[in-house]
Amino acid sequence: MLDRCIGTHRVRQIQRAIRHGKITLLCLFMTVVVLRGTIGAGKFGTPEQDFNDLRNHIYASRKHAEPHRVLTESNQSNNSKNDEANSAGDANNYAAFDINRILVDEGEDEKPDPNKPYSLGPKISDWDEQRAKWSSENPGFSNFIGANKPRVLLVTGSSPKPCENPIGDHYLLKSIKNKIDYCRLHGIEIFYNMALLDAEMAGFWAKLPLIRKLLISHPEIEFLWWMDSDAMFTDMAFEVPWERYKDSNFVMHGWNEMVYDQKNWIGLNTGSFLLRNCQWSLDLLDAWSPMGPKGKIRDEAGKVLTRELKNRPVFEADDQSAMVYLLATQRDKWGDKVYLENAYYLHGYWGILVDRYEEMIENYHPGLGDHRWPLVTHFVGCKPCGKFGDYSVERCLKQMDRAFNFGDNQILQIYGFTHKSLASRRVKRVKNETGNPLEAKDELGLLHPPFKAVKVSAS
Amino acid sequence: MLDRCIGTHRVRQIQRAIRHGKITLLCLFMTVVVLRGTIGAGKFGTPEQDFNDLRNHIYASRKHAEPHRVLTESNQSNNSKNDEANSAGDANNYAAFDINRILVDEGEDEKPDPNKPYSLGPKISDWDEQRAKWSSENPGFSNFIGANKPRVLLVTGSSPKPCENPIGDHYLLKSIKNKIDYCRLHGIEIFYNMALLDAEMAGFWAKLPLIRKLLISHPEIEFLWWMDSDAMFTDMAFEVPWERYKDSNFVMHGWNEMVYDQKNWIGLNTGSFLLRNCQWSLDLLDAWSPMGPKGKIRDEAGKVLTRELKNRPVFEADDQSAMVYLLATQRDKWGDKVYLENAYYLHGYWGILVDRYEEMIENYHPGLGDHRWPLVTHFVGCKPCGKFGDYSVERCLKQMDRAFNFGDNQILQIYGFTHKSLASRRVKRVKNETGNPLEAKDELGLLHPPFKAVKVSAS
Numbered sequence: 075m076l077d078r079c080i081g082t083h084r085v086r087q088i089q090r091a092i093r094h095g096k097i098t099l100l101c102l103f104m105t106v107v108v109l110r111g112t113i114g115a116g117k118f119g120t121p122e123q124d125f126n127d128l129r130n131h132i133y134a135s136r137k138h139a140e141p142h143r144v145l146t147e148s149n150q151s152n153n154s155k156n157d158e159a160n161s162a163g164d165a166n167n168y169a170a171f172d173i174n175r176i177l178v179d180e181g182e183d184e185k186p187d188p189n190k191p192y193s194l195g196p197k198i199s200d201w202d203e204q205r206a207k208w209s210s211e212n213p214g215f216s217n218f219i220g221a222n223k224p225r226v227l228l229v230t231g232s233s234p235k236p237c238e239n240p241i242g243d244h245y246l247l248k249s250i251k252n253k254i255d256y257c258r259l260h261g262i263e264i265f266y267n268m269a270l271l272d273a274e275m276a277g278f279w280a281k282l283p284l285i286r287k288l289l290i291s292h293p294e295i296e297f298l299w300w301m302d303s304d305a306m307f308t309d310m311a312f313e314v315p316w317e318r319y320k321d322s323n324f325v326m327h328g329w330n331e332m333v334y335d336q337k338n339w340i341g342l343n344t345g346s347f348l349l350r351n352c353q354w355s356l357d358l359l360d361a362w363s364p365m366g367p368k369g370k371i372r373d374e375a376g377k378v379l380t381r382e383l384k385n386r387p388v389f390e391a392d393d394q395s396a397m398v399y400l401l402a403t404q405r406d407k408w409g410d411k412v413y414l415e416n417a418y419y420l421h422g423y424w425g426i427l428v429d430r431y432e433e434m435i436e437n438y439h440p441g442l443g444d445h446r447w448p449l450v451t452h453f454v455g456c457k458p459c460g461k462f463g464d465y466s467v468e469r470c471l472k473q474m475d476r477a478f479n480f481g482d483n484q485i486l487q488i489y490g491f492t493h494k495s496l497a498s499r500r501v502k503r504v505k506n507e508t509g510n511p512l513e514a515k516d517e518l519g520l521l522h523p524p525f526k527a528v529k530v531s532a533s
Numbered sequence: 534m535l536d537r538c539i540g541t542h543r544v545r546q547i548q549r550a551i552r553h554g555k556i557t558l559l560c561l562f563m564t565v566v567v568l569r570g571t572i573g574a575g576k577f578g579t580p581e582q583d584f585n586d587l588r589n590h591i592y593a594s595r596k597h598a599e600p601h602r603v604l605t606e607s608n609q610s611n612n613s614k615n616d617e618a619n620s621a622g623d624a625n626n627y628a629a630f631d632i633n634r635i636l637v638d639e640g641e642d643e644k645p646d647p648n649k650p651y652s653l654g655p656k657i658s659d660w661d662e663q664r665a666k667w668s669s670e671n672p673g674f675s676n677f678i679g680a681n682k683p684r685v686l687l688v689t690g691s692s693p694k695p696c697e698n699p700i701g702d703h704y705l706l707k708s709i710k711n712k713i714d715y716c717r718l719h720g721i722e723i724f725y726n727m728a729l730l731d732a733e734m735a736g737f738w739a740k741l742p743l744i745r746k747l748l749i750s751h752p753e754i755e756f757l758w759w760m761d762s763d764a765m766f767t768d769m770a771f772e773v774p775w776e777r778y779k780d781s782n783f784v785m786h787g788w789n790e791m792v793y794d795q796k797n798w799i800g801l802n803t804g805s806f807l808l809r810n811c812q813w814s815l816d817l818l819d820a821w822s823p824m825g826p827k828g829k830i831r832d833e834a835g836k837v838l839t840r841e842l843k844n845r846p847v848f849e850a851d852d853q854s855a856m857v858y859l860l861a862t863q864r865d866k867w868g869d870k871v872y873l874e875n876a877y878y879l880h881g882y883w884g885i886l887v888d889r890y891e892e893m894i895e896n897y898h899p900g901l902g903d904h905r906w907p908l909v910t911h912f913v914g915c916k917p918c919g920k921f922g923d924y925s926v927e928r929c930l931k932q933m934d935r936a937f938n939f940g941d942n943q944i945l946q947i948y949g950f951t952h953k954s955l956a957s958r959r960v961k962r963v964k965n966e967t968g969n970p971l972e973a974k975d976e977l978g979l980l981h982p983p984f985k986a987v988k989v990s991a992s
Contacts, residue, residue, distance in 0.1 A: 165927070168697075168917065168919070214981075215986060244702040271950065471630075495637070499637075
């Protein structure tokens with residue numbers, strides 16, 4: 075998960091608002107909102123109209139906002155510590171090296187046009203037609219790669235900068251290896267993003283421009299599977315039930331009641347979801363994005379979300395809360411194509427899973443995907459790439475190691491090995507080799523899984 | 534590249550030899566060797582016979598060798614620094630966390646049987662037949678996934694431990710992203726290894742047991758492509774000329790003269806090579822492995838290699854030198870199936886490439902794979918995962934960033950972006966979006982490359 079800037083940034087925002095004398099206007103506006111709430115609601119509900127008014131107000135005042143600086147690094151070539159490291163011998167010593175020597179400051183990002191509402195890109199209204207035409211002209215890139223098997227692209231990523239703390243990159247590495255393993259077994263391709271395509275949509279919102287770009291560039295993709303870098307596959311044998319979603323375009327782990335009835339901010343999870351490549355999805359992305367642009371828009375939208383959703387803490391707007399809000403307030407428009415899945419852990423909150431791995435090994439087996447053997451264990455809140463997480467570092471890292479090994483064991487057993495324990499990096503042999511390797515029993519059926527077989531035509 | 538333990542380990546070996554009173558025997562033996570060299574040679578040359586005698590001698594005395602301890606980590610749960618980090622607030626602080634708190638010591642590795650010569654596994658003599666039978670029974674896993682397109686598995690990996698220096702894991706992460714990108718475009722699967730399957734074959738030799746295991750587990754693989762973690766793809770458009778190798782089983786970058794005539798230790802490179810899945814390859818792996826077992830065997834073999842090869846420094850036996858030696862001394866047996874490729878950079882030494890990237894961009898284009906636009910830039914000697922490299926850290930990391938961006942630009946241009954400079958992590962848009970994304974020109978042909986198209990049969 076990319077960092078959420080909460081406290082310091084908001085304080086700065088508030089200070090700027092005071093300087094510009096806008097807080098008075100805001101107070102007046104909120105009074106009007108409360109009054110309106112007791113008077114009546116429009117088609118999509120008063121909160122939405124208010125948000126739109128708020129957004130337009132913010133756009134009008136955007137020209138006074140400070141420029142955004144992202145991914146800024148300082149060039150400290152004159153640092154005395156570097157001079158020491160430069161001496162012969164030290165020059166080859168990684169421990170003595172200051173990474174700031176090679177960081178490059180490329181200046182500021184382009185300022186967004188303050189008069190233009192944010193847009194993910196030029197409106198496309200005939201994507202289904204464009205896509206169908208392209209597919210018929212390109213049979214070598216069909217949308218289905220087997221009977222009932224759609225072509226899926228798993229998308230994930232992380233910052234192009236080294237993690238703020240050293241251990242973070244190591245866990246990012248283990249996490250991508252984990253994804254490589256699952257995807258290899260299941261015939262899924264991977265796109266690992268390290269580029270910030272749109273400075274306004276930095277942080278957790280960065281996935282939206284990326285997803286849109288990939289969908290419209292790759293019409294051959296039937297489903298795009300977004301997965302956070304802090305989520306790991308823990309059931310290597312579970313194949314997503316694609317047939318179940320034949321009438322759906324957007325699949326997230328969640329519960330209808332928690333989203334539509336309670337408007338609970340964790341009623342669904344956007345850390346692991348499936349999005350079909352179609353016009354509906356492009357429209358959804360357009361409807362999802364308005365709360366994302368960094369700065370005033372995102373901050374103010376955050377306040378709306380905290381107010382409107384159940385249990386949401388105070389922080390800038392995040393994509394997950396925005397989706398709960400969008401679905402809860404526009405169910406008629408989107409709900410029929412959204413599948414909130416809870417029969418298996420398309421996303422599994424790590425807190426309730428990681429202490430049960432041994433029990434799972436004792437009583438169950440891979441292929442179940444649910445509470446008995448979760449498809450995905452998602453380390454929300456751990457943030458190993460940053461400085462501070464929401465949980466104890468020791469617990470997070472220990473459990474991430476265990477989750478990794480839990481999944482890795484299912485790969486290793488294919489080859490006759492297993493980790494010495496869920497806590498250990500070391501492996502031990504559990505199946506002796508023979509001179510007839512192809513007669514060895516493939517217990518989990520992961521060596522040549524049926525969901526991977528593809529008959530290639532002769533031409 | 535996995536670490537090479539040179540100085541300290543050898544000194545310990547020598548001290549043990551002295552303690553056991555064997556150095557006298559060794560001196561006597563060497564005298565005999567020199568005398569024999571002037572007397573005559575057997576079928577494969579005196580050095581080989583001598584090596585065999587030396588190896589048998591070492592096997593006989595192995596029971597006195599100290600046990601090998603690999604991947605040992607210490608549990609420092611009583612460390613005072615940890616007590617400080619445990620206090621509230623610090624518990625969530627990654628900067629205050631000592632990773633040793635969660636490292637697990639799983640004890641010593643099993644001791645190898647001193648009376649048994651090393652073996653990669655039970656001898657298989659009919660692999661071609663086993664494989665052909667399996668293929669005919671499993672049409673969903675054919676060896677060829679398109680006309681002239683073999684099924685290829687790219688194999689790479691790194692240690693399961695965090696790098697000794699913090700920045701190393703970040704470069705491993707960028708390196709695997711780079712490989713994911715190339716392989717996605719070229720329809721190649723990836724296996725990222727983090728398990729040490731055989732403690733005796735640690736370090737650069739670890740690839741041999743791994744490769745053998747993967748070949749015999751996956752008969753559907755036609756070619757296994759080993760690639761070091763410090764090698765990066767810098768030509769995303771270059772497709773390996775598979776047809777060229779239809780009569781070869783083993784392809785490495787190198788030069789016939791340097792291997793067979795000069796016995797130059799860098800006459801070929803084993804950091805990036807193609808190995809066909811067949812009986813011949815299993816036999817080659819068996820012939821390659823004897824110099825690998827850690828300890829006396831590897832040390833003594835290192836001395837043989839330094840003596841026999843041109844320009845080889847003094848250090849324990851490495852897989853690359855061993856391959857030069859094997860081919861040079863047994864050309865009749867292996868040479869006809871080995872292709873030493875130098876028409877393009879299946880491996881490209883970074884030192885002569887990285888300063889020319891701007892010149893390449895100016896004058897050439899992707900798809901050439903050679904000195905004009907190298908397929909692979911290989912950062913031999915940089916060792917960013919360790920403490921010390923063979924080159925300046927600043928130069929290595931700066932150039933690794935440039936190589937990564939040079940390759941990444943070819944991916945980003947598909948989507949209309951590019952890095953702001955070869956030194957910068959940041960990207961900028963270079964192609965405006967339109968409402969008709971499928972009509973956009975695909976200059977490099979990487980969006981839907983012909984070498985990726987696969988016609989899937991209806992059933």
